[in-house]
Amino acid sequence: MVRNFLPRSSTYVGGYRGKQALKNLYEPEDCMSASGKQNNPTRLGLVVGIGASAGGLQAFTTFFAQLPPDSGMAFVLVQHLSPDHESALPEILGRIAPIPVVVAQRGMRVEPNRVYVIPPDATLTIKDSCLLVVKPAPERAHRRPIDSFFTSLAEDQGDNAVSIVLSGVGSDGSIGLAAVKESGGLTIAQAGFDHHAMTGMPQNAAATGLVDFVMQVEEMPAKLIEYRDYLALVADRKDSEGTRTDAAEHLATVLAVLRAKTGHDFSKYKIRTVTRRIQRRMQVLQVDNVPAYIKHLQEDPVEPELLFRDMLIGVTEFFRDSEAFNGLSAAIGAFLDRSPDAQTFRIWAPACSTGEEVYSLAITLQELIEARGAVSPSKFSAQTSMIMPSSSLERGGTSVSAESHRSVSSAGFLKRTARSARTADPHNVCLFRS
The missing domain is CATH 3.40.50.180 (Methylesterase CheB, C-terminal domain)
Known part of the structure; x- marks a missing residue:
């Protein structure tokens, strides 16, 4: 299939x-x-x-x-x-x-x-x-x-x-x-x-x-x-693309504090992207200048985690790249046809945001196996930055066809088979150990 x-x-x-x-x-x-x-x-x-x-x-x-x-x-x-x-x-x-x-x-x-x-x-x-x-x-x-x-x-x-x-x-x-x-x-x-x-x-x-x-x-x-x-107060501090011009001189300090507090280094990320994420936190807090935000970042026990989450915002969904999943489904199906007695599958999904990708992989593999009447244990190792909320599991089928939505929802597949096959590691490829 x-x-x-x-x-x-x-x-x-x-x-x-x-x-x-x-x-x-x-x-x-x-x-x-x-x-x-x-x-x-x-x-x-x-x-x-x-x-x-x-x-x-x-x-x-x-x-x-x-x-x-x-x-x-x-x-x-x-x-x-x-x-x-x-x-x-x-x-x-x-x-x-x-x-x-x-x-x-x-x-x-x-x-x-x-x-x-x-x-x-x-x-x-x-x-x-x-x-x-x-x-x-x-x-x-x-x-x-x-x-x-x-x-x-x-x-x-x-x-x-x-x-x-x-x-x-x-x-x-x-x-x-x-x-x-x-x-x-x-x-x-x-x-x-x-x-x-x-x-x-x-x-x-x-x-x-x-x-x-x-x-x-x-x-x-x-x-x-x-x-x-x-926003009106700080409007004249932004360039034509809406990025604050007063943040560049303090960027290294902000990232150093963030690394000290969370263990994550964003110094190699795109400067404009990182600046906009810091700017967004300043807007939410209505902090007037960057030094004041640095002080808040150093003293508030919650702010480093909030900035870290903002840095990693990603809009993801189940089966997000349809062409890739179609190709993967065909490739795995061909492998199963050639090797019907295959034992354990090991799949590593690095940098998979809040986890929708690894669940999508689990669903794809499980459906291909079940369509052939086979049973093959699967182990998925996922590197995620944040835990996917239960609401994402509930709406998992909305990204796929109505037929698949019924099969996934009625069988409770996301909460049962896929979840039991998944392990999570820190969102840092350099620290991953098999």
Whole structure:
């Protein structure tokens, strides 16, 4: 059996990936303001994507009741909606929010001080600051509208992006939130009364280790205002690509402290990438200058680990490189056909981020073996930088075909066979020992 993997892309459309899914559905010249007038692109302030599912209405109303009318931000709301009924959310929020609330339409340009609400049975993304609405939405098993929007928001707005995960069931939003953080944006998840992430979507988002703030909804608007003001304060310290120009002279010191605290040396990494990661931590903390951040890095027991995680942000997924996995599946299948009595397979997967790659290898090998009615123990040695959250295991099948999703989920394969076959070593190839 040769598995056919879905094509990889930076943009999600439900469970299916691929820019081809959006081909011919978007033309930049069609971009209009909410009033219907064609307009030219202008530099936006923060664009805040907010995702919610069950219980989202209460969270939305609480959020906008605390928002000032002149924040200068644009808000895009993505809620899990019934595809068969019109949503009352725009009307309800229109009575509460201090700024206009409109239903998102294809080609609508995002403007400051305005709220855009996803329509029912649709996938909503953003490109060149214009909204793209694709109907109908994918079938329920492949529908991840919050991930779809967050991922496109990260690609389109970079460090101008903010993703907020509010109450809801499941893990939608966790993948897109990682993309926002990788692009330099801000990530927030809703806390309950005990100030811990709420069960469901916020908890799964927080479990990725990529959420900057876990807070109650009524506190979020004030945090966004603080963040907006800080970005305005340091804007003149950035070059044309948005990288701080005052960081270079202190870079060696920051990396030396990080190595002393964590044992990891980033001195050979790309200077711009490392600088942007340090800059992102400074933005989250709203630290005015690099020497002040160095002092914080030296004295705060948690900050070295947080910076380390930011350095290693990676947006990964199951079966990410479809061509590679198709080729690997064919090669392993041919080997099994030639050597049906093969004993133990040993597979080393170095630098595999949070582990999706090694689980993908385990699934591929196990399916090939089972298709031939054989039993062959497999041992996977994976070098990972962070532990993959359980929410990733739950959504493992969303990266593959519907048929494979059913077989993986129903058999509990990810949590049973693949996990038992996997060992993890530190994310450092130089330290690896077989």
